[in-house]
Amino acid sequence: MESLQRRGGVLISPSQAPRISEKFGRENRFADGNVHFGSKLDKEKGVNIQVVLRCRPLNDEEVNLRMPAVVTCNELRREVLAIQNIANKQIDKTFVFDKVFGPNSNQVDLFDQCVSPIVDEVLEGFNCTIFAYGQTGTGKTYTMEGGKKTKLFRKNGEFPDDAGVIPRVVRQIFDELEAQCVDYVMKVTFLEIYNEEITDLLAQDELKSSDYKSKKPIALMEDGKGGVFVRGLEEEIVRSPAEIYMTLEKCSAKRRSAETLLNKQSSRSHSIFSITTHIKEFNSAGEEMIKIGKLNMVDLAGSENVSKSGSRESKGRGEINKSLFTLGRVINALVEHSGHVPYRDSKLTRLLRDSLGGKTKTCIIATISPCIHCLEETLSTLEYANRAKNIKNKPEHVVVNRSLVPCKQPYEIHFTTSAEVNAAREKNGIYRPKDLFLQEEAEKKAMAERLALTELELESKIKQLFRLQELHNSEQHLSAELTEKLDNAQITQQLYLLHKIVSNSMVQQENQLKEMEEEMQSFANAKAMATKELRSWVEKLNAFYSSGITSLDGLAGELDQSSRLTFGKLYSQVLTHFTSLEDCFKSVALDANKLLSELQNGLSNQEFNLNALARLQREGHLRTVEATRSISKVTTSFFQTFDLHVSNLSKILEEIQTTQYQQLGDLERKFEECAANEERQVLEKVADMLSSSNARKKKLVQTAVDTLRGSTADRTSYLQREMSIAQDLTASVKEQLELYKEETERHCLDDSTAEESERCCLEGLKRWNGMEVNQLLRANLSSAATTALEEVDDWNKTLHSSLDSELLFLLSCSN
Ligand SMILES: Nc1ncnc2c1ncn2[C@@H]1O[C@H](COP(=O)(O)OP(=O)(O)OP(=O)(O)O)[C@@H](O)[C@H]1O
Numbered sequence: 001m002e003s004l005q006r007r008g009g010v011l012i013s014p015s016q017a018p019r020i021s022e023k024f025g026r027e028n029r030f031a032d033g034n035v036h037f038g039s040k041l042d043k044e045k046g047v048n049i050q051v052v053l054r055c056r057p058l059n060d061e062e063v064n065l066r067m068p069a070v071v072t073c074n075e076l077r078r079e080v081l082a083i084q085n086i087a088n089k090q091i092d093k094t095f096v097f098d099k100v101f102g103p104n105s106n107q108v109d110l111f112d113q114c115v116s117p118i119v120d121e122v123l124e125g126f127n128c129t130i131f132a133y134g135q136t137g138t139g140k141t142y143t144m145e146g147g148k149k150t151k152l153f154r155k156n157g158e159f160p161d162d163a164g165v166i167p168r169v170v171r172q173i174f175d176e177l178e179a180q181c182v183d184y185v186m187k188v189t190f191l192e193i194y195n196e197e198i199t200d201l202l203a204q205d206e207l208k209s210s211d212y213k214s215k216k217p218i219a220l221m222e223d224g225k226g227g228v229f230v231r232g233l234e235e236e237i238v239r240s241p242a243e244i245y246m247t248l249e250k251c252s253a254k255r256r257s258a259e260t261l262l263n264k265q266s267s268r269s270h271s272i273f274s275i276t277t278h279i280k281e282f283n284s285a286g287e288e289m290i291k292i293g294k295l296n297m298v299d300l301a302g303s304e305n306v307s308k309s310g311s312r313e314s315k316g317r318g319e320i321n322k323s324l325f326t327l328g329r330v331i332n333a334l335v336e337h338s339g340h341v342p343y344r345d346s347k348l349t350r351l352l353r354d355s356l357g358g359k360t361k362t363c364i365i366a367t368i369s370p371c372i373h374c375l376e377e378t379l380s381t382l383e384y385a386n387r388a389k390n391i392k393n394k395p396e397h398v399v400v401n402r403s404l405v406p407c408k409q410p411y412e413i414h415f416t417t418s419a420e421v422n423a424a425r426e427k428n429g430i431y432r433p434k435d436l437f438l439q440e441e442a443e444k445k446a447m448a449e450r451l452a453l454t455e456l457e458l459e460s461k462i463k464q465l466f467r468l469q470e471l472h473n474s475e476q477h478l479s480a481e482l483t484e485k486l487d488n489a490q491i492t493q494q495l496y497l498l499h500k501i502v503s504n505s506m507v508q509q510e511n512q513l514k515e516m517e518e519e520m521q522s523f524a525n526a527k528a529m530a531t532k533e534l535r536s537w538v539e540k541l542n543a544f545y546s547s548g549i550t551s552l553d554g555l556a557g558e559l560d561q562s563s564r565l566t567f568g569k570l571y572s573q574v575l576t577h578f579t580s581l582e583d584c585f586k587s588v589a590l591d592a593n594k595l596l597s598e599l600q601n602g603l604s605n606q607e608f609n610l611n612a613l614a615r616l617q618r619e620g621h622l623r624t625v626e627a628t629r630s631i632s633k634v635t636t637s638f639f640q641t642f643d644l645h646v647s648n649l650s651k652i653l654e655e656i657q658t659t660q661y662q663q664l665g666d667l668e669r670k671f672e673e674c675a676a677n678e679e680r681q682v683l684e685k686v687a688d689m690l691s692s693s694n695a696r697k698k699k700l701v702q703t704a705v706d707t708l709r710g711s712t713a714d715r716t717s718y719l720q721r722e723m724s725i726a727q728d729l730t731a732s733v734k735e736q737l738e739l740y741k742e743e744t745e746r747h748c749l750d751d752s753t754a755e756e757s758e759r760c761c762l763e764g765l766k767r768w769n770g771m772e773v774n775q776l777l778r779a780n781l782s783s784a785a786t787t788a789l790e791e792v793d794d795w796n797k798t799l800h801s802s803l804d805s806e807l808l809f810l811l812s813c814s815n
Pocket residue numbers: 055056057059103134135136137138139140141142143147148266267301302367
């Protein structure tokens with residue numbers, strides 16, 4: 001049954017976990033293609049340190065001052081060209097590196113191309129180191145940590161574009177581990193070397209100027225395997241990128257306050273940020289293994305602090321760059337293969353010994369400025385980096401770790417029986433449970449610290465012993481002198497007493513000395529015991545490591561053998577393929593030749609045809625040219641004649657126009673004269689006609705008036721007659737009406753009287769009706785009279801109007 005591993009709620013089987021055996025034979029990450037450090041052969045030959053060059057852009061000040069750039073980067077050819085002017089002669093120097101990043105390169109490109117593959121190596125169990133080397137202000141910190149935006153960055157996941165190597169490494173490690181769903185522990189350390197003193201930037205100590213200055217410097221201790229460790233250096237276990245960012249921020253703040261408090265210059269300090277990963281995985285037998293990888297990210301002090309010659313800088317600047325200086329010497333010694341490499345001469349080179357000529361995979365990022373005023377330092381950096389290219393390391397996939405370390409209480413390891421048996425048989429390491437492994441590590445550290453303390457105490461006791469020994473010697477000397485004097489001068493009893501006292505004191509001191517010696521002995525015993533314990537532990541560790549290494553060697557041998565076999569098979573297959581390919585190529589070549597000759601024949605036919613066609617075309621073309629020429633001649637003469645005719649026509653037109661203008665003037669004058677004559681004659685005739693017409697009209701009017709007058713008189717007399725008749729009629733009607741009225745009144749009176757009498761009889765009843773009738777009658781009479789009068793009036797009016805119209809007509813006729 002496959003054992004399952006639970007992590008963050010996800011169950012995965014061992015088969016899903018990456019296997020170490022699959023990771024061998026990885027290719028080198030850079031384009032030079034000379035590194036395959038997984039193989040045994042490469043392990044023996046070693047691989048070159050990778051050297052990358054980065055040139056920053058000109059800064060604002062340099063641009064404002066119009067300082068010229070004297071460095072050109074060709075990223076494609078991986079070349080850097082520095083232009084130097086010596087005694088008015090331009091001397092160009094070209095350097096080639098594994099990668100070149102020009103002023104326009106960005107952080108992502110650098111990370112993706114150089115750093116990301118290193119992170120993959122770390123996760124596969126390699127130790128790797130990235131150095132940033134260069135003059136102050138050329139972008140070491142910018143490259144390693146990031147620019148201004150990164151400093152303001154708050155752990156919200158997304159990076160600003162100027163984020164440097166460290167935050168991107170952290171994110172990649174976490175992303176990859178999460179994606180692989182493996183159990184892992186990640187630890188970080190952060191230290192600073194300033195003036196050959198180490199400061200633990202992760203330590204929780206209060207930063208007070210007084211304490212800080214009096215603080216014991218952190219010591220470097222040998223680990224017994226040729227390596228060193230920093231005593232008491234704090235390791236922080238981190239579980240998320242956010243935790244690391246917080247840690248980094250804390251460390252930066254601490255560095256800044258130390259700078260202020262102790263008047264430090266950050267450009268003169270080296271910082272080393274290390275990430276160690278412990279990843280649990282399974283081997284082919286399904287057993288748990290631990291892969292340990294480490295990545296050191298080193299931001300070095302400004303390189304200008306070491307003079308170009310490699311000599312120590314002036315005394316005034318102190319020992320501050322001993323580390324940088326020694327780094328240069330170490331590089332030189334490694335490049336020149338000199339017997340002695342002075343790693344031990346500085347803290348930095350002691351700490352990073354493994355990164356230079358050791359088992360670590362190393363990359364140096366050299367930073368330069370393109371500006372002319374930095375040229376000297378730029379050339380120095382380029383030469384330094386160029387030299388470093390030749391250093392070879394022998395990277396090892398160090399931990400295929402199955403710890404068979406015998407552990408005492410309290411670090412118990414619970415082996416499974418089969419695992420123990422297998423481990424003993426295969427000798428390929430043991431499994432240590434993660435928490436026990438970490439506990440063990442802590443214990444180892446504590447023990448080393450105890451040992452270091454004991455060593456220090458022992459040292460002070462030895463010094464004390466020496467002092468006592470000296471005292472003892474001087475007193476013995478004194479006593480001898482006194483004895484001599486006693487013998488020689490027969491001195492008094494007092495002197496004898498004195499001698500006795502001195503002797504007593506000597507005895508006392510001897511006793512003290514003995515006590516001290518005993519104490520020392522016990523210390524020495526304790527040390528011996530501790531040393532013995534450590535030694536046995538180390539021996540066992542060595543045994544297990546060497547067994548691991550032997551098994552690795554075996555594995556490598558097997559791999560070698562299998563690769564040889566595969567190679568043999570491949571070779572024979574390739575040979576077979578090669579022969580068949582050769583035959584195939586021959587037949588293809590024959591076919592091709594045949595085809596070629598056919599093609600050539602076809603082509604020569606085509607050429608002949610084309611030539612004939614070309615000749616015909618040329619002749620036709622000449623004929624067309626001749627025809628065109630004659631047409632052009634005819635056309636030219638036609639246009640010349642046409643021009644002549646046109647000018648003649650223009651002249652004729654002008655003459656016609658002049659003649660016409662003259663004729664028109666004459667015609668106008670004649671017309672005016674004729675019109676004037678005619679006007680005069682017409683006026684005379686009109687006057688005659690008018691006078692005769694007037695006479696005629698007068699005569700006519702006179703006649704008409706006379707006639708009218710006659711008829712009017714007739715009519716007037718007729719009218720007068722008629723009017724008198726009407727007046728007479730009216731008068732008679734009036735008379736009749738008066739009569740009728742009188743008669744009616746009389747009748748009324750009579751009727752009134754009769755009514756009066758009847759009224760008396762009818763008592764007023766009818767009286768009312770009688771009156772009404774009377775009134776009605778009277779109204780009838782008066783309306784009849786009014787109508788008659790109105791008729792008369794109308795008739796009179798009609799008569800008058802007809803008379804008026806007659807008169808008017810007559811008058812108009814007479815006019
Ligand atoms: N490649 C780059 N692109 C843009 N700006 C850069 C680049 N490199 C450096 N700078 C800028 O140049 C300035 C100096 O850079 P930085 O502080 O990283 O130099 P340094 O080499 O670390 O100096 P020191 O040795 O004093 O620590 C900073 O303002 C930084 O933002």
